[in-house]
Amino acid sequence: MNKSPTSSDCIPVDSVAAVTHADPYPFYAELRAGPPLVWNDKLRLWVASRADVIESLLLAHGALRVRPAAEPVPRAIAGSAAGEVFGHLVRMNDGAAHQAHRPALQRALAGLDLNAVHTAALQVARNVPSQPLSDALFSMPVQAMAHLLGFADQALPQVDRWMRDFVACLSPLSTAEELQGASIAAGELMTRFEALTADATPRNGTLLAAVLAESDAGAPLSRSLLANIVGLLSQTYDATTGLLGNSLIALMREPSLRQAARTRDGLQAIVEETARHDPSVHNTRRFAVEPITIAGTPLAVGDAVLLVLAAANRDPAFNPDPDSFTLVRARRRMLGFGHGMHACPGQALACTLAAAGLEALLGRTPDLDAMRERGWHYRPSANARIPVFH
Numbered sequence: 075m076n077k078s079p080t081s082s083d084c085i086p087v088d089s090v091a092a093v094t095h096a097d098p099y100p101f102y103a104e105l106r107a108g109p110p111l112v113w114n115d116k117l118r119l120w121v122a123s124r125a126d127v128i129e130s131l132l133l134a135h136g137a138l139r140v141r142p143a144a145e146p147v148p149r150a151i152a153g154s155a156a157g158e159v160f161g162h163l164v165r166m167n168d169g170a171a172h173q174a175h176r177p178a179l180q181r182a183l184a185g186l187d188l189n190a191v192h193t194a195a196l197q198v199a200r201n202v203p204s205q206p207l208s209d210a211l212f213s214m215p216v217q218a219m220a221h222l223l224g225f226a227d228q229a230l231p232q233v234d235r236w237m238r239d240f241v242a243c244l245s246p247l248s249t250a251e252e253l254q255g256a257s258i259a260a261g262e263l264m265t266r267f268e269a270l271t272a273d274a275t276p277r278n279g280t281l282l283a284a285v286l287a288e289s290d291a292g293a294p295l296s297r298s299l300l301a302n303i304v305g306l307l308s309q310t311y312d313a314t315t316g317l318l319g320n321s322l323i324a325l326m327r328e329p330s331l332r333q334a335a336r337t338r339d340g341l342q343a344i345v346e347e348t349a350r351h352d353p354s355v356h357n358t359r360r361f362a363v364e365p366i367t368i369a370g371t372p373l374a375v376g377d378a379v380l381l382v383l384a385a386a387n388r389d390p391a392f393n394p395d396p397d398s399f400t401l402v403r404a405r406r407r408m409l410g411f412g413h414g415m416h417a418c419p420g421q422a423l424a425c426t427l428a429a430a431g432l433e434a435l436l437g438r439t440p441d442l443d444a445m446r447e448r449g450w451h452y453r454p455s456a457n458a459r460i461p462v463f464h
């Protein structure tokens with residue numbers, strides 16, 4: 075029996091449940107065919123799924139913010155070490171706190187030599203134990219990122235464990251115990267990065283040195299910059315794992331892609347089409363701080379909006395023949411990495427890390443057909459689609 079969750083014998087109950095559903099894409103198509111913004115009374119938010127509407131929402135920077143005005147840091151972690159890191163992240167701020175570090179992070183990431191990154195990430199990924207596979211999917215990208223930032227090889231597994239604990243603070247589904255673990259990890263990571271920055275001279279060529287050079291950072295380093303350096307690891311974590319896992323699923327489902335997976339360019343193309351077709355980040359949120367009308371729908375102060383990025387990627391007005399997995403697209407468009415002021419500055423890096431991880435996994439000659447037979451499910455999450463292989 076094929077246990078891979080490819081069929082949709084039930085439809086997701088809502089756009090949050092859709093993230094981890096076997097096949098949410100017919101449900102997303104129905105959403106797109108409806109009004110541009112739909113109020114969901116159970117979730118207490120508006121839902122947007124069309125690409126043009128989502129672009130308008132992501133460009134409405136003044137009126138729509140990344141966090142609710144009354145809760146800049148989730149209540150469950152406010153006042154803790156994890157809350158401190160969360161509160162400084164550019165991803166979680168607008169205005170001055172966003173602008174303080176976003177340009178430097180963006181310039182440092184744009185300056186990466188992606189060929190060299192692929193080679194280094196492949197080396198790191200080859201040293202990650204292959205079992206359990208679902209753990210390897212997490213470890214490969216985050217350990218590669220820790221290496222790029224300048225951690226020594228022997229420190230990589232520990233940084234990986236701290237990051238695994240830390241990201242619990244980003245999920246509304248975490249327990250009190252997990253949040254406590256996230257705070258311990260946040261404290262450890264801040265301390266280790268503080269020590270690492272002492273050696274990160276611009277000459278040593280690490281991403282950390284590049285961030286410091288681009289930031290014109292003085293000593294001692296500000297807590298907000300340190301938090302954003304920790305943030306580079308946490309932004310990599312779930313999202314790149316999902317991209318790697320979903321790319322592997324594309325290869326399991328579609329044997330004709332396996333020929334392309336023999337070259338680095340082919341792997342890169344598989345990962346980039348996966349990022350559009352079955353992305354790892356399915357949605358993001360915005361919160362109105364001023365009244366605004368989007369696509370004819372008035373939003374009031376305090377309203378929350380769920381932007382279903384994964385539905386927008388398959389909007390036929392955005393990408394022709396959107397449901398087909400097409401390696402070469404004349405103009406591939408996607409919103410799974412955001413758009414506008416908060417757009418992901420790590421998109422190219424993420425695709426390179428995932429392609430290197432995929433190369434390392436395929437180098438262990440897995441039986442993709444047997445893996446497909448054994449099947450998979452998705453980790454519980456409100457926004458990230460990350461497979462767990464059986």
Ligand code: HEM
Pocket residue numbers: 140164165166172176179305306307309310313314317354355358359409410411412413415416417418419420421423424425
């Ligand atoms: C497949 C992997 C990834 C996906 C799907 C992804 C997706 C996203 C999305 C959707 C946003 C915007 C969120 C919003 O506007 O609400 C974002 C922001 C961000 N991402 Fe990524 N990301 C990935 C990997 C990475 C990596 C590897 C890095 C860096 C090392 C990174 C760094 C960031 C940062 C710093 C922001 C905040 C930007 C800002 O608010 O100005 N991401 N990402």
